Amino acid sequence: MSVVSFTRNGNFIGLLLANTILGFAMPMLLILGGLTGLQLASDTALVTLPASVQTLAGMLAAAPFSVVMGRFGRRAGFAAGGILALVGAGIGAFALITGNFVLLCLGHFILGAALSSFQYFRFAAAEVVSPDWQPVAISLMLTSGLVAAIGGPQIFIMAKDALAPIPLAGAYVALAAVIVVGMVPLALVRIPTAPIAKTHATTKRFASFAVLRRGPVRRAVGIAAISQGVMIFMMIPTPLAMLGCGFTEAVAGDVIRWHVVAMFAPSFVTGFLIKWFGKESIALTGLVILAIAAVAGAAGLSSAHFYGSLILLGVGWNFSFIGATSMLASAVTDAEKSAVQGVNDTIIALVSTICAFAAGLVVTGLGWAVVAIVSMIIVVLAVGALVLSKAQPASA
Template sequence: MSALLFGRNSSFIGLLSANTILGSAMPMLIILGGLAGLMLAPTTKLATLPASLQTLAGLFAAAPFSLLMGRLGRKTGFFVGGGLAIIGALIGTWALISASFILLCLAHLALGAALACFQYFRFAAAEVVRPEWQPVAISLMLTSGLVAAFVGPQVFVMAKDALAPIPLAGAYASIGILSLIGLVPLAFVTIPAIKLRPRGTTSRRFAALSVLKQRPVRTAVGIGAISQGIMVFLMIPTPLAMIGCGFSEAIAGDVIRWHVVAMFAPSFFTGFLIKRFGTKRIATTGLMLLIMAALIAAGGLSSANFYGSLILLGVGWNFGFIGATTMLANVVSEDEKPVAQGLNDTIIALVSTLCAFAAGAIVAGFGWQVLSFVAVAILVLTLCSVMFEKRQTVRQ
């Protein structure tokens, strides 16, 4: 019944197709950021600057994109995001042709903003289905990440030498082509406009901001931010930690590959679990799985520890992030969505950025196991906070 329902929903199919194609650029940019930076940076210390600026652009673009979609509609916002991806890809291609590091940094700023825009596909999916099917729609939308994880690197391998003798320029050009193709399915999408209450802009913004003081909203934002932050906190330094323990780059890469599969594969059934057990229960289960992942990581430095930890980390992120996204979609009203969702994704991006920088410093200074125990402490505090909020709500 559910497959038939979604198969007949042309808007959902259009959103899923667009998100899958546009999202394929993300794993390519993970590879390209460092390699192209190393080629063009005036010093090796600046090699990761394009990737860092990409993350920073996502942080600052999240809220403006949400407000833009609230005013002009989701569809217009996605077209703007796709346009930025095309512009960024063209600038990146020209940066390599002209050997300009500054242009490369500008390219990743535009591409980072585009990736922030594409994060709103999960909220759009919830708006084109009936309320009872929202968790399933959000969950299935994230399955596109699993496809992108395999398609993106393959496109990179096929396109990186397409503009030889200039290395990697073809990969940036392919991102532009993918982005252009990804905008086509949006033509078949109809997303209901956000119905704003008939009152002044200023009063509406203050009303939307005030909803963030409510416990359910605070809980949803907190779980989403911690789930994403801890995933980044443990994932980014994993290859460095494994190579430091004597493992080969191939084994480290295989651990990351299975981690990515574990992140997105559960999306095929997470939404149905939320329908059966409720959003908060699944989100809390996600936090518990993340705690288990961190404990396994702290328990030893064998390949089994790394594989087990990163696989559980992926599943825990999936439950926590999808649960939190569904929770937020359920507790905010139509006119509160632009500000609430924008602030939610800004906080998630901020926490992820801080965790990415902190992880490198902790691993370099104290080691992998200390990093894991720090993750355990953060997660336990978060879980206790969620339980406390739940008790307060029940008492009231």
């Protein structure tokens, strides 16, 4: 596939457009989860429950959505996710109108499940281009996160008072509108459906775990899970650590903003770097940058240390996560994709959930320096394990 044919690939362009629009939902929900919980929760301990159940639902729904896509196609899976998102947004708005906290949690649970389906856009992008362009397609698909980080909060600001005097309810209506608009480009996309392996039911059930024993697959899943987990482990407690060091909320927020920019801005070139230097080389480079980010975090508590650490953290995540995704896309057959990708995203979500909860406990109990040191140790151990795994025979 030439550069011209890649840029004229209607299926890829449709997926990129849909993913960019639907990506607005995530930052909107990051804002809504805490604010609506604060508005309706009867106990301050329950304020983060909507956001927590949203994360839990994403973990539980990742594998089922992959199975649905493997059997009925990517478009069917994305459409199911869109319908669920519309239901969840409607329940969220109704919960605010009625002041029902339980309904609010239910709405965010459904929304979390729906958003897990959109994580498969990166794999769908790899399936509509030739193998040599897969890293570029995956990388460019993640640039939508940069657009969403800017546009999502802006949509929230414009829509939050649309149903005044009920605060924030309008944002759920705007979220539903975003979902509807984002689903339109998918009507024009044609994604090949992977063949379904004709094996015994029990074999199917455990096939994905057997595939994980293969070295290339194991390394791809491991790098993705480690990079996502370390990124979450350091990012989540950063505002709390900065406030504890005397910085203002504005400065802490600006550090997170530049971290998000660093997460997605490199995506414009990461795919090309993978084409030139190889998937595993870029993924390993990402892990090294993550380790350097942890060292920078542990080195001091000035604003420069926080900015530098979180920017490096974003770049390291970008290289390692896109590299790992490209590795997985090329390491499995079409018949294995739905099962293995589901297990991959479930493992990533599980690691992310554990790291999110652990980060708060560590930073409040032991301090920011310990968070950074633990992150560094995890990455160093992961790199060592990957090097040993790479040295094993190909049959491992």
